[in-house]
Amino acid sequence: xxxxxxxxxxxxxxxxxxxxxxxxxSELLTSILQIMESKLDNLQEEPKVKKKVYNxxxxxxQNLYHHMDEVSFSDDSNEVVSRxxxxxxxxxxxxxxxxxxxxxxxxxxxxxxVKLDRINEMTKEELKEYYKEILNNxxxxxxxxxxxxxxxxxxxxxxxxxxxxxxADDKYSFFSLNIKISN
Amino acid sequence: xxxxxxxxxxxxxxxxxDWDKGFLEIKGRxxxxxxxxxxxxxxxxxxxxxxxxxxxxxxxxxxxxxxxSSSKCILDVFKKLESIHKGGSSxxxxxxxxxxxxxxxxxxxxDYQAIINIPxxxxxxxx
Numbered sequence: 001x002x003x004x005x006x007x008x009x010x011x012x013x014x015x016x017x018x019x020x021x022x023x024x025x026s027e028l029l030t031s032i033l034q035i036m037e038s039k040l041d042n043l044q045e046e047p048k049v050k051k052k053v054y055n056x057x058x059x060x061x062q063n064l065y066h067h068m069d070e071v072s073f074s075d076d077s078n079e080v081v082s083r084x085x086x087x088x089x090x091x092x093x094x095x096x097x098x099x100x101x102x103x104x105x106x107x108x109x110x111x112x113x114v115k116l117d118r119i120n121e122m123t124k125e126e127l128k129e130y131y132k133e134i135l136n137n138x139x140x141x142x143x144x145x146x147x148x149x150x151x152x153x154x155x156x157x158x159x160x161x162x163x164x165x166x167x168a169d170d171k172y173s174f175f176s177l178n179i180k181i182s183n
Numbered sequence: 184x185x186x187x188x189x190x191x192x193x194x195x196x197x198x199x200x201d202w203d204k205g206f207l208e209i210k211g212r213x214x215x216x217x218x219x220x221x222x223x224x225x226x227x228x229x230x231x232x233x234x235x236x237x238x239x240x241x242x243x244x245x246x247x248x249x250x251x252s253s254s255k256c257i258l259d260v261f262k263k264l265e266s267i268h269k270g271g272s273s274x275x276x277x278x279x280x281x282x283x284x285x286x287x288x289x290x291x292x293x294d295y296q297a298i299i300n301i302p303x304x305x306x307x308x309x310x
Binding site (some may be wrong): 148 | 194214216250254255258282285286287288298
């Protein structure tokens with residue numbers, strides 16, 4: 001049997017306000033964002049912090065949404081299997097954590113890692129310039145935004161992108177991202 | 184030419200593009216997963232407007248939140264306005280509204296200001 005108390009205890013100790021595991025749909029994100037907005041209002045969070053948390057949350061969750069199709073595949077019985085994602089939002093003292101986890105193709109790990117490391121090496125000013133460069137690049141028109149999301153997360157959180165990759169099987173890796181926002 | 188009116192939703196802003204007044208407003212939040220679809224009617228309207236613009240075009244961007252998916256579409260709107268402005272048929276001014284403690288929104292306006300050749304006014308809104 002699943003030890004629900006174990007889940008409860010871990011979430012409680014990490015001060016998790018909200019967590020979800022499953023398929024990421026547009027409707028789900030609408031609901032989650034509404035819930036988080038009212039939680040932030042209830043905490044009477046400073047407008048400045050509230051906006052930062054909300055903005056970073058939107059980018060993190062929409063990243064998950066845009067990469068869901070990358071991990072859909074047909075199994076032996078030709079049934080489409082979609083690997084779900086997980087996210088958690090917690091608050092310890094005055095610091096918010098937005099933690100996401102999702103499967104990506106192992107063949108895409110290196111590219112993503114290079115991108116994240118490049119962002120992490122940049123100063124605030126360099127990030128601003130890089131953001132404008134990518135924004136103004138005419139070849140960029142895809143749904144997700146060609147890495148603009150990660151640059152925006154780094155700019156708004158003002159912290160390094162804390163990430164990890166774990167090989168899951170012969171084809172997929174599990175990518176996790178932990179973003180902290182403090183006031 | 185008709186006024187473009189789009190009612191806002193939890194993820195999309197209210198749009199009012201009034202041809203008679205040369206008054207264009209984007210207000211609210213713009214956080215749809217796929218923004219291209221939402222912004223297409225705005226770009227199409229501006230294409231028509233560019234053929235018969237008012238002497239002065241007063242653009243008001245009053246956003247509470249916008250995501251990176253919207254940021255490129257907003258730039259496309261500004262690029263249309265830039266070509267109208269450059270063509271000399273209308274004097275375009277962009278009023279970028281931000282709230283007092285929202286430095287990120289002010290900075291976002293400055294990012295656009297650096298890319299687009301139209302007079303930008305940063306307008307501080309009362310909470």
